Amino acid sequence: MTQAPGWVIQAEHVGRMMAGKAVLQDVSFSLARGKCLGIMGPNGAGKTTLLNVLSGLWPLSWGTLRRFGSDVGKSYQSDPRIGYLGHHSMLYPDLTARENLLFQARLWGLSHPTKQVDDVLEQVRLSWFAHEMVRTYSRGMKQRLQMARLLLIQPELLLLDEPYTGLDLAGRTLFERILTQRKRDGAAIILISHQMDDVLPLADAIVILARGQFVWWSSVHSQSQNDPHFFNTYAKWVSDEVHRYP
Ligand SMILES: Nc1ncnc2c1ncn2[C@@H]1O[C@H](COP(=O)(O)OP(=O)(O)OP(=O)(O)O)[C@@H](O)[C@H]1O
Numbered sequence: 001m002t003q004a005p006g007w008v009i010q011a012e013h014v015g016r017m018m019a020g021k022a023v024l025q026d027v028s029f030s031l032a033r034g035k036c037l038g039i040m041g042p043n044g045a046g047k048t049t050l051l052n053v054l055s056g057l058w059p060l061s062w063g064t065l066r067r068f069g070s071d072v073g074k075s076y077q078s079d080p081r082i083g084y085l086g087h088h089s090m091l092y093p094d095l096t097a098r099e100n101l102l103f104q105a106r107l108w109g110l111s112h113p114t115k116q117v118d119d120v121l122e123q124v125r126l127s128w129f130a131h132e133m134v135r136t137y138s139r140g141m142k143q144r145l146q147m148a149r150l151l152l153i154q155p156e157l158l159l160l161d162e163p164y165t166g167l168d169l170a171g172r173t174l175f176e177r178i179l180t181q182r183k184r185d186g187a188a189i190i191l192i193s194h195q196m197d198d199v200l201p202l203a204d205a206i207v208i209l210a211r212g213q214f215v216w217w218s219s220v221h222s223q224s225q226n227d228p229h230f231f232n233t234y235a236k237w238v239s240d241e242v243h244r245y246p
Pocket residue numbers: 018019023041042043044045046047048049050
């Protein structure tokens with residue numbers, strides 16, 4: 001499936017205050033369809049905050065943010081074209097995996113909920129556990145179920161906060177394959193991770209976010225897994241953050 005070219009995200013000088021602190025200071029970037037931006041950075045840098053703002057979960061405090069070409073302004077705005085896989089699962093623990101997805105599918109008004117749910121459960125290799133309560137699920141199984149939930153709506157923008165957390169090797173390979181296919185289908189992806197190995201296979205560009213702004217930016221073409229310059233820059237920012245605290 002080919003998509004018309006276009007920007008999915010255009011952020012200009014975006015900032016966000018949290019409890020009186022400028023957690024995001026000045027973030028500017030654009031992301032086109034079919035492209036992936038990898039974001040790395042030390043703990044507390046503002047990565048999750050940025051995804052919360054981009055998703056519409058939290059309003060921005062200043063700057064301009066356009067999603068799919070429209071200015072989102074400074075109010076809360078969710079968008080069904082956005083899929084967010086974050087630290088908090090949006091799953092109901094006392095429903096089975098299948099019930100969770102069927103509930104979502106009906107809420108979103110999908111045309112063939114039963115078939116679509118069974119298909120995505122198969123895609124993430126959870127069919128065998130489909131009728132078990134989510135509260136009995138392991139961390140990796142919940143992560144797979146979250147991915148299944150995203151696949152149900154085939155979002156045009158995927159916001160992924162450490163998506164490989166808790167996955168076994170097979171799960172990780174599976175996620176990478178699914179995300180590569182979503183990219184080919186024209187979805188834009190923002191992927192946060194602390195591991196270079198997570199980011200490199202998918203990303204077209206990598207940034208380091210530190211103290212609420214991008215302090216390093218590079219296209220992946222000029223990177224390699226062994227690029228000492230990138231590693232040194234990343235290690236420097238992480239260690240600088242560690243040394244800020246006694
Ligand atoms: N609800 C909140 N209220 C007040 N401060 C917050 C809130 N959420 C986040 N912060 C602060 O914002 C800063 C950035 O947090 P954020 O979770 O975005 O960092 P991060 O880069 O994702 O970190 P990590 O790598 O540890 O996941 C931190 O200093 C954090 O204390």
